[in-house]
Amino acid sequence: MINELPTAFPWMHKDITCTGMTLRDYFAAKAMQGFIADGAAPEVSKTTIALMAYAMADAMIKERKQE
Numbered sequence: 001m002i003n004e005l006p007t008a009f010p011w012m013h014k015d016i017t018c019t020g021m022t023l024r025d026y027f028a029a030k031a032m033q034g035f036i037a038d039g040a041a042p043e044v045s046k047t048t049i050a051l052m053a054y055a056m057a058d059a060m061i062k063e064r065k066q067e
Contacts, residue, residue, distance in 0.1 A: 027057035 007019050008026035032053035044052075 024054070024057045024061060027060045028053040031056035031060075 006023045008023050009020040011018050032049055035049050
């Protein structure tokens, strides 16, 4: 599944190509930032926040495919 995902911020310059990060990782990072900013970090473990972030990213990707 991860290899099929679009990437965020790919770039190419002359003969150098960077595929960027997966869109899933980008969405998870944004979700994690929101959870931490909302004050959830002290209440739950870092592992739980990471799991929540990827669950949100997966939901966002699922909804994105339905458009």
